[in-house]
Amino acid sequence: MSASTTTVTRAPRTPLVRIPDVRLRSAWRLWQRNAAIYRKTYRVNILPNFFEPFFYLLAMGIGLGAFLEREVLGFEYIDYIAPGLAATAAMYGTSFEVTFNCFVKMQFGKVYDAAMATPLTIEDVGLGELLWGTTRALIYGQVFVLIAAGFGVVHTPLVIFTPIAIALIGMMFSVIGLTFTAIIPLIDYFTYYWTLFITPMFLFSGIFFPVSGLPGWAQVLAWFMPLHHSVNLMRALTLTGDVGGAILAAAWIVGITALLFVFPLNLLRRRLVK
Amino acid sequence: MSVVVARGLTKRFGEFEAVRGVDVEVRERECFGFLGPNGAGKTTTMRMISCTSPPTDGELSVLGLPSSRGRDIRRRMGVVPQENNLDEEVSVVENLLIYARYFDIPRRVAAPAAEELLRFVALQDKRDWRIDRLSGGMKRRLLIARALINEPELLILDEPTTGLDPQARHLVWEKLRSLKREGVTLVLTTHYMDEAAQLCDRLVIMHEGRILIEGPPRELVARETSPQVIEVFEPDEDAARGLRDLADLAERVERLADRWLFYTADGDALLAKVRGVVPDPGSVWLRGATLEDVFLQLTGRGLLE
Numbered sequence: 001m002s003a004s005t006t007t008v009t010r011a012p013r014t015p016l017v018r019i020p021d022v023r024l025r026s027a028w029r030l031w032q033r034n035a036a037i038y039r040k041t042y043r044v045n046i047l048p049n050f051f052e053p054f055f056y057l058l059a060m061g062i063g064l065g066a067f068l069e070r071e072v073l074g075f076e077y078i079d080y081i082a083p084g085l086a087a088t089a090a091m092y093g094t095s096f097e098v099t100f101n102c103f104v105k106m107q108f109g110k111v112y113d114a115a116m117a118t119p120l121t122i123e124d125v126g127l128g129e130l131l132w133g134t135t136r137a138l139i140y141g142q143v144f145v146l147i148a149a150g151f152g153v154v155h156t157p158l159v160i161f162t163p164i165a166i167a168l169i170g171m172m173f174s175v176i177g178l179t180f181t182a183i184i185p186l187i188d189y190f191t192y193y194w195t196l197f198i199t200p201m202f203l204f205s206g207i208f209f210p211v212s213g214l215p216g217w218a219q220v221l222a223w224f225m226p227l228h229h230s231v232n233l234m235r236a237l238t239l240t241g242d243v244g245g246a247i248l249a250a251a252w253i254v255g256i257t258a259l260l261f262v263f264p265l266n267l268l269r270r271r272l273v274k
Numbered sequence: 275m276s277v278v279v280a281r282g283l284t285k286r287f288g289e290f291e292a293v294r295g296v297d298v299e300v301r302e303r304e305c306f307g308f309l310g311p312n313g314a315g316k317t318t319t320m321r322m323i324s325c326t327s328p329p330t331d332g333e334l335s336v337l338g339l340p341s342s343r344g345r346d347i348r349r350r351m352g353v354v355p356q357e358n359n360l361d362e363e364v365s366v367v368e369n370l371l372i373y374a375r376y377f378d379i380p381r382r383v384a385a386p387a388a389e390e391l392l393r394f395v396a397l398q399d400k401r402d403w404r405i406d407r408l409s410g411g412m413k414r415r416l417l418i419a420r421a422l423i424n425e426p427e428l429l430i431l432d433e434p435t436t437g438l439d440p441q442a443r444h445l446v447w448e449k450l451r452s453l454k455r456e457g458v459t460l461v462l463t464t465h466y467m468d469e470a471a472q473l474c475d476r477l478v479i480m481h482e483g484r485i486l487i488e489g490p491p492r493e494l495v496a497r498e499t500s501p502q503v504i505e506v507f508e509p510d511e512d513a514a515r516g517l518r519d520l521a522d523l524a525e526r527v528e529r530l531a532d533r534w535l536f537y538t539a540d541g542d543a544l545l546a547k548v549r550g551v552v553p554d555p556g557s558v559w560l561r562g563a564t565l566e567d568v569f570l571q572l573t574g575r576g577l578l579e
C-alpha cells in the first residue's frame with residue numbers, strides 16, 4: 001500500500017485477449033429477442049440488403065453479359081458472377097446488422113444495458129449478436145442462392161453445402177463488423193467501414209473478374225480480403241465443384257474467425273462495463 | 275439477514291475517484307435510500323450493487339453472495355434504470371415477455387405473470403400499445419413491471435420519479451410501498467427529499483463519493499438540525515444588515531441564493547425579532563425542519579462558494 005501514496009492505482013482495463021464470460025444459452029436469449037423484433041420489422045429491413053446484389057446479378061449478368069464476346073475462364077458471365085453476389089448478399093445481410101443496427105441498440109436504445117441488468121453478461125450479448133448476424137447472412141445469402149438457382153446458375157451438387165458456407169461467411173463478417181462497432185465513438189465512423197473496407201472488397205474480390213488478371217501486388221492484397229475467400233468458397237460450391245478449393249477457402253474463413261473471435265466480446269466489455 | 279453489505283467500497287475511473295470507501299448495510303424488507311447532489315457517486319454505487327460495474331476496491335456482497343457472482347445475483351434482483359431502455363419496436367406486453375426470457379422463465383409462467391404485472395402497474399389496457407405511444411409515467415411503470423418479472427428479492431431503482439408529473443409520482447410511490455409490504459427489499463437513489471422522507475426507512479446522504487450521514491429520515495432531522503426554521507425571502511440591504519445582527523441568536527444561519535435560513539429551537543421568539551428588522555411580513559415565515567435542511571446543511575454550501 002505504501003507505493004500507492006505517490007501513484008494513483010488505475011482501474012484495470014479489460015484485456016483484448018481473455019476468455020470471455022459467455023454462456024451459449026444466455027447468448028441464445030439475445031438471439032431470440034432480435035428474432036422477435038425482426039419478425040415485426042423484416043418487411044422494411046429485407047429490401048435494401050437483399051435487392052442490391054440481386055440488381056447486380058440482373059444488370060451485370062444479363063445486361064453486361066450479353067455484350068461480352070468471351071466467356072470468363074470458360075463460364076457464362078452470369079454463372080461466373082452469381083456465386084460472388086451470393087457471398088456479397090451474406091456479407092451485406094450480416095454487416096448492416098452488426099454495424100448500424102448494433103450501434104443503435106447499444107448507444108441509443110440502451111438495449112445492452114437492459115440485458116446486462118439480467119443474468120446475461122455483455123459477452124453473452126455480444127455472442128448473441130454474432131449468432132444473429134450469422135442468421136441474417138443465412139437469410140439473405142440462402143434466399144439469393146435459391147433465386148439465382150432459378151436463373152440456372154448452379155452447376156454442382158455441392159450446392160447442398162452452401163448453408164454451411166454462408167453461415168461461416170456470416171460469422172466471419174459478424175466478428176469483423178462487431179469489432180469495429182465496439183471501437184468507434186460515433187455512428188458516422190461507419191462510413192469508413194463501408195467505403196474503405198466493404199466496397200473495395202466488393203469490387204476487387206474476384207466477383208466480376210478473376211483476381212488473376214490483377215497485378216501481383218493486388219493479388220496479394222486480394223488474398224487478405226475476407227470476401228475474396230468467401231467468393232472462392234461459394235464459386236466452388238455452386239459452379240466449379242472444386243472440393244479442394246472449397247476446403248482451402250473454408251479453412252481461411254474459419255481460421256480468421258477463430259483468430260478474431262474474442263476481440264468483439266472483450267471490446268464490448270471494455271466499452272460498456274465501466 | 276443483510277441484503278447488501280459494502281465495506282470500503284471504492285470506484286475509480288482512471289484517476290477520478292467516484293466512490294471513496296463507502297460502508298453500507300441494507301437490511302431485508304427495508305427501503306433504503308441513497309441521497310446526494312448530482313455527481314455524489316449515488317449512481318455509481320448503485321451500479322456496483324446491481325453487479326453491472328465491478329468495484330475497484332473494497333468488499334461487496336449482495337443477497338448473500340460476493341459481487342463477483344454477478345449472474346447469480348442478477349437472477350434474483352430487479353433493476354429500474356434512470357433512462358428508459360424498453361424495446362421500442364414491440365408492444366408493452368412483448369417487452370415483458372422478451373425480458374422474461376433473459377431470466378430463462380418459460381413462456382407458460384411468463385405469460386400470466388406479465389398480465390398480472392400489467393394490472394399491478396395499471397397498464398393492462400395498454401398491453402398491445404407500442405412503446406412510443408406511452409407517456410413518461412407509463413414508461414416508468416412499465417420499467418418497474420419489467421424489473422419485477424423474475425419476482426426479485428431486491429429491487430434497485432435509480433431516480434424512480436425524476437421527470438414525472440405529481441400524479442405519476444404518487445402512483446409510483448404507492449406501487450413501491452405495496453411492493454415493500456409484500457417483502458421486497460428496495461434500494462433507491464433520489465434527489466427529492468420528500469420522496470426519501472415518504473419512502474425510505476433508512477437513508478444515507480452522499481457527497482463527493484463519501485457517505486456523510488446515515489439513519490432513518492426523521493431521526494436525521496432531529497439529530498442533525500434544529501427543529502424549527504425561519505425563512506427570509508430576498509431581504510434588501512437594510513434588512514440583511516439587521517439579520518446579520520440577529521445571527522448569533524440562531525443556532526445556525528444558512529444563506530442560499532434567494533433566501534436566509536435561521537435554524538432555532540425557539541421559533542416564535544426569534545420570529546418576532548426577525549419581523550422587527552424585515553419590513554415585508556410576507557417574506558418571512560416559520561416552519562418545521564425537514565430532510566432538505568439536513569441535506570442543504572451537509573451539501574448545499576458548495577453551491578454558494
